[in-house]
Amino acid sequence: MNTTTNNNQSYDVLILGGGMVGLTLACALGQNTPLRIAVIEAYEPGDINAGDDYELRVSAISRGSQQVFMNLNVWDGMKRRRVSPYEHMHVWDSTGDGKIDFDAADLGIDALGHIVENKVTQAALLEQLKTLQQVDWLCPLKVESIDYQASGSSVTLDNGSIIKTRLLVGADGASSRVREAAAIELETAPYQQKGVVCVVESTKHHDYTAWQRFLPIGPLAFLPLGDGRCSIVWSAEDTEADRLVAMDEAAFCRELEAAFEYTLGAVKSVGPRAAFPLIRRHAKAYVKPGLALIGDAAHTIHPLAGQGVNLGILDAASLAQVITEAIVQRKDFADYKTLRKFERWRRGENTLMMFSMSGFKNLFSNDRTELSLVRNFGLNLVDGLGPVKYKFVRHAMGLEGDLPALARSVGL
Ligand SMILES: Cc1cc2nc3c(=O)[nH]c(=O)nc-3n(C[C@H](O)[C@H](O)[C@H](O)COP(=O)(O)OP(=O)(O)OC[C@H]3O[C@@H](n4cnc5c(N)ncnc54)[C@H](O)[C@@H]3O)c2cc1C
Numbered sequence: 195m196n197t198t199t200n201n202n203q204s205y206d207v208l209i210l211g212g213g214m215v216g217l218t219l220a221c222a223l224g225q226n227t228p229l230r231i232a233v234i235e236a237y238e239p240g241d242i243n244a245g246d247d248y249e250l251r252v253s254a255i256s257r258g259s260q261q262v263f264m265n266l267n268v269w270d271g272m273k274r275r276r277v278s279p280y281e282h283m284h285v286w287d288s289t290g291d292g293k294i295d296f297d298a299a300d301l302g303i304d305a306l307g308h309i310v311e312n313k314v315t316q317a318a319l320l321e322q323l324k325t326l327q328q329v330d331w332l333c334p335l336k337v338e339s340i341d342y343q344a345s346g347s348s349v350t351l352d353n354g355s356i357i358k359t360r361l362l363v364g365a366d367g368a369s370s371r372v373r374e375a376a377a378i379e380l381e382t383a384p385y386q387q388k389g390v391v392c393v394v395e396s397t398k399h400h401d402y403t404a405w406q407r408f409l410p411i412g413p414l415a416f417l418p419l420g421d422g423r424c425s426i427v428w429s430a431e432d433t434e435a436d437r438l439v440a441m442d443e444a445a446f447c448r449e450l451e452a453a454f455e456y457t458l459g460a461v462k463s464v465g466p467r468a469a470f471p472l473i474r475r476h477a478k479a480y481v482k483p484g485l486a487l488i489g490d491a492a493h494t495i496h497p498l499a500g501q502g503v504n505l506g507i508l509d510a511a512s513l514a515q516v517i518t519e520a521i522v523q524r525k526d527f528a529d530y531k532t533l534r535k536f537e538r539w540r541r542g543e544n545t546l547m548m549f550s551m552s553g554f555k556n557l558f559s560n561d562r563t564e565l566s567l568v569r570n571f572g573l574n575l576v577d578g579l580g581p582v583k584y585k586f587v588r589h590a591m592g593l594e595g596d597l598p599a600l601a602r603s604v605g606l
Pocket of ligand 1: 211216312335368427490502504505
């Protein structure tokens with residue numbers, strides 16, 4: 195792997211953005227195709243060292259994403275750093291007796307998923323990427339300008355280099371420059387909420403359970419970490435979220451433990467807090483000739499079901515598969531017809547998830563009595579219907595649906 199740039203290099207595939215999604219695509223293409231690939235990333239990702247405190251940004255990594263990482267030889271690197279399995283999920287409503295439980299044992303598996311710091315995933319992917327000869331890691335470098343052309347694009351970097359490519363991939367997050375350069379429009383709908391995140395220590399152990407309580411102001415999740423603490427995501431209306439971040443630590447602990455019904459006892463301490471605006475975004479197109487968008491560059495959704503990056507990982511695995519198949523069939527891997535297969539495949543799956551999340555958000559972030567009755571009745575009804583409930587959870591776990599080959603397995 196090369197980590198420097200000379201002027202005027204040229205690649206088959208240029209991935210802008212070395213976050214979790216861009217690196218997944220680079221590893222998948224680097225392992226399965228002869229293509230020359232480069233990843234441009236503005237910030238050198240750090241690694242996790244023993245004794246480091248938990249990072250603020252964590253993701254619930256689904257079984258489907260775990261399978262992709264296993265097939266890319268990345269999962270061992272993630273486990274070696276640290277991942278936190280959860281065996282149970284408990285979801286309940288604050289305005290009634292509605293609740294639903296999921297158990298890994300009922301599915302005959304050891305964990306429903308894992309809570310993993312984004313930094314761990316990125317570091318393990320990068321470690322694997324560095325073993326791949328035909329992939330160059332161009333970092334830390336920022337993109338100054340992009341000249342998108344259907345037949346091949348050029349990207350100018352802040353060190354003056356100009357990189358040419360046959361296929362330009364935007365994995366550059368919610369404010370994607372690639373999307374902008376290709377003049378792809380974006381549908382946006384703010385959820386009018388922010389996600390408040392921090393690491394908290396409670397008096398009781400989390401029991402390897404991902405907990406979520408629906409409050410009228412928004413869902414509050416306690417996600418289990420390896421050391422017995424939890425990473426929380428508390429979604430609340432913008433001004434309420436700002437208040438939660440600004441209040442002093444002791445007052446926040448009291449408010450948090452009460453909002454969580456003292457389920458894990460008292461909250462003893464909290465780490466630094468941050469709030470992220472929650473916006474539903476969906477690019478009107480994922481592809482153009484010679485260009486594709488994946489991950490947050492193509493879509494962002496409410497974090498209430500922990501699906502955002504998992505959709506992006508499946509985008510990356512699906513795009514890699516479509517490109518690989520085109521190469522095997524001696525077709526142009528970057529033409530519109532090839533890339534449209536990826537778009538048709540992923541757009542339907544992502545749209546379904548986005549509308550489900552918006553529906554959940556509206557149903558649950560609401561204290562109207564009739565909605566409260568409906569959701570409490572619905573939660574208990576689904577909880578009592580074993581096969582239906584597990585059909586739903588298998589989809590959310592990335593074990594069902596139209597999955598790319600990298601997400602399928604024998605072992606899970
Ligand atoms: C509060 C909160 C909780 C969440 N919880 C979950 C969860 O539990 N599970 C889940 O699946 N998802 C979750 N998500 C969503 C998840 O974090 C995102 O979907 C995921 O980080 C997107 O990854 P990405 O690689 O597509 O984009 P990013 O992580 O945004 O990566 C883009 C990369 O591109 C680089 N870049 C951008 N522009 C340039 C440029 N011009 N030049 C060079 N480099 C550039 C950036 O530096 C960055 O590294 C959550 C989100 C929020 C806000």
